[in-house]
Amino acid sequence: MPKWTLHTEFKFDAAHLIEGYDGKCGRMHGHSYKVHLSAESNKLNPSKYLETSDMVCDFRELKWAAKDAEKGGLDHGVLNELVKVNPTAERIAEYIYKETDRRIPEGIKLTITVWETENSWVEYTE
C-alpha cells in the first residue's frame, strides 16, 4: 500500500501561565513555541485550493496555528484565552492536533510535536 508522510514546521510566540502551578510558571510569561507536524496517509486528496486528488492535505491547512491570534492562529496570543484549557505544552499539542484534524480530510494520521523551550518538547498523537 502506498504511504505519504508530510512534515512541516512552524513557530509562534505566545504568552501563558499554568493555572494552579506553584512556582514561576504560574505567572504570566512568554515562549517562542516551535511545532513539528507530520501527516501520514495511504491516499491523496483534493484540497481547498486544488480540485484534483494530488495532496495528502495542503501544507497551508497544517500551518493555521502560525497565523496571528487575531486571524485565527496562536501567534502573539494569550494561550489561556485561546485554548480554553490549562495551557501546558501537553494541552497545547492536543489542541493543535484537534484543531488541525477537523480542517483536513479524513483518514490522515497526525503527530504533533511542540517545543516550549529549546530543550523541552512533547509529542502528541491519537
Ligand SMILES: Nc1nc2c(c(=O)[nH]1)N=C([C@H](O)[C@H](O)COP(=O)(O)OP(=O)(O)OP(=O)(O)O)CN2
Ligand atoms: N510537563 C510540563 N512541564 C512544564 C511545563 C509544561 O508545559 N509541561 N511548562 C512549564 C513552564 O511553562 C515553564 O515556562 C517552562 O519551564 P522550563 O522548562 O523550566 O523553562 P525555562 O526556560 O524556565 O528553563 P530553566 O532551565 O528553568 O531556565 C514548566 N514545566
Ligand SMILES: [Zn+2]
Ligand atoms: Zn511557560
